[in-house]
Amino acid sequence: MKTQIPSPDAYQEIREAVRDLCARFDARYWQEVDAAAGYPEAFVDALTQAGWLAAMIPAEYGGSGLGLAEASVVLEEVNFAGGNAGSVHGQMYNMGTLLRHGSEAQKRKYLPDIAAGKLRLQSMAVTEPTTGTDTTQLKTMAVLKGDRWVVQGQKVWISRIQHSDLMILLARTTPLSEVQRRSEGMSIFVVDLHEAIGRGMEVRPIRNMVNHETNEVFFDGLEIPHENLIGEAGRGFKYILDGLNAERTLIAAECIGDAYWFANKSRAYANERVVFGRPIGQNQGVQFPIAEAFIETEAANLMRWKACTLFDAGQPCGGEANMAKYLAAKASWEAANVCLQTHGGFGFAHEYDVERKFRETRLYQVAPISTNLILSYVAEHLLGLPRSF
Numbered sequence: 001m002k003t004q005i006p007s008p009d010a011y012q013e014i015r016e017a018v019r020d021l022c023a024r025f026d027a028r029y030w031q032e033v034d035a036a037a038g039y040p041e042a043f044v045d046a047l048t049q050a051g052w053l054a055a056m057i058p059a060e061y062g063g064s065g066l067g068l069a070e071a072s073v074v075l076e077e078v079n080f081a082g083g084n085a086g087s088v089h090g091q092m093y094n095m096g097t098l099l100r101h102g103s104e105a106q107k108r109k110y111l112p113d114i115a116a117g118k119l120r121l122q123s124m125a126v127t128e129p130t131t132g133t134d135t136t137q138l139k140t141m142a143v144l145k146g147d148r149w150v151v152q153g154q155k156v157w158i159s160r161i162q163h164s165d166l167m168i169l170l171a172r173t174t175p176l177s178e179v180q181r182r183s184e185g186m187s188i189f190v191v192d193l194h195e196a197i198g199r200g201m202e203v204r205p206i207r208n209m210v211n212h213e214t215n216e217v218f219f220d221g222l223e224i225p226h227e228n229l230i231g232e233a234g235r236g237f238k239y240i241l242d243g244l245n246a247e248r249t250l251i252a253a254e255c256i257g258d259a260y261w262f263a264n265k266s267r268a269y270a271n272e273r274v275v276f277g278r279p280i281g282q283n284q285g286v287q288f289p290i291a292e293a294f295i296e297t298e299a300a301n302l303m304r305w306k307a308c309t310l311f312d313a314g315q316p317c318g319g320e321a322n323m324a325k326y327l328a329a330k331a332s333w334e335a336a337n338v339c340l341q342t343h344g345g346f347g348f349a350h351e352y353d354v355e356r357k358f359r360e361t362r363l364y365q366v367a368p369i370s371t372n373l374i375l376s377y378v379a380e381h382l383l384g385l386p387r388s389f
């Protein structure tokens with residue numbers, strides 16, 4: 001086989017180490033977790049203990065101080081190995097919010113324990129049922145009473161709460177009617193989930209198409225100590241936006257991992273499955289879609305590397321991060337479709353993993369940001385077209 005999938009790059013040592021770890025969690029492991037609608041605890045523990053989830057935490061707080069490029073390779077490899085990095089990716093980018101905007105005391109309090117695997121910061125609560133993508137309209141309100149913020153409101157689709165210790169919460173702290181710009185007047189807090197659940201915070205799981213633990217959340221008088229406010233009150237939306245480039249690029253890398261997995265799986269099956277006396281992959285109708293999916297994955301990967309390089313050099317990379325997410329999510333979804341088609345009926349059988357990965361990768365067309373919103377970002381910010389909403 002001439003083409004190595006993924007193509008060799010500068011991160012082979014990380015790839016090999018993560019591959020070795022992932023090899024302990026084979027297809028059967030992921031099938032069982034999926035069938036039980038469970039959380040891959042043993043895998044997450046292993047990844048944490050090996051230090052990979054602390055890749056981007058600076059060494060002074062106990063992490064490895066690696067860049068976005070290296071972190072993205074970790075998540076890509078998890079998905080390329082047939083796993084689902086959706087179970088862990090939150091920690092990589094949520095931690096960045098604390099790192100960039102938290103006080104020194106907050107960073108000392110949380111980051112070393114996150115790096116050591118004693119605490120999980122897997123959740124971030126932004127989306128609300130009645131506002132959707134229009135975050136500035138969110139209605140969850142936090143009001144300062146003495147030295148505590150009291151929260152009322154509701155969130156939806158908040159992932160991994162039941163497998164996290166901490167959650168970052170975005171809430172309005174100044175009513176919309178009192179701010180000059182709708183992006184002002186929101187704040188972010190770090191919420192200790194063990195203290196919050198059952199004391200003003202209720203969590204209801206949402207059954208969904210993917211095995212992805214996600215929830216409705218209700219706040220009714222939840223009290224958060226003032227010291228848990230991250231950064232300045234009123235600037236929370238800006239802080240969240242600040243973390244999006246890393247989030248978009250990491251998700252892009254997961255999609256790249258998926259896309260290569262689908263390409264690999266497709267080519268293997270197309271070579272081995274014999275119908276009408278020849279491998280199905282000998283038919284152009286079968287091989288061209290696989291080739292096309294592979295080409296699109298390689299192209300998306302270039303944009304992912306461009307985003308990583310700019311981000312790690314401290315350069316603006318909003319356009320590249322968004323375009324990488326767009327291209328990679330599209331490539332992985334197309335590769336998934338091709339893989340299912342290549343497998344014919346067997347693609348629908350759980351034991352082939354194709355239908356599971358197909359469901360998993362479909363999510364990235366919608367979350368954490370939908371494809372249309374990326375197109376709208378590119379239209380407005382890169383092409384100078386009028387804002388459409």
Ligand SMILES: Cc1cc2nc3c(=O)[nH]c(=O)nc-3n(C[C@H](O)[C@H](O)[C@H](O)COP(=O)(O)OP(=O)(O)OC[C@H]3O[C@@H](n4cnc5c(N)ncnc54)[C@H](O)[C@@H]3O)c2cc1C
Pocket residue numbers: 123124125126127131132133134156157158159160208210212214363366367368369370371372373376388389
């Ligand atoms: C499994 C899962 C896990 C999630 N985890 C989290 C989480 O941990 N934390 C969190 O805060 N959120 C989470 N989300 C929410 C996710 O970020 C949102 O679903 C996503 O941002 C889209 O918002 P929405 O569902 O409200 O869609 P809407 O905003 O209602 O949009 C619906 C459709 O309309 C389109 N649309 C809307 N406005 C426009 C426009 N102006 N122009 C063109 N098209 C438009 C959108 O592209 C979309 O296709 C999760 C979602 C899922 C499904």
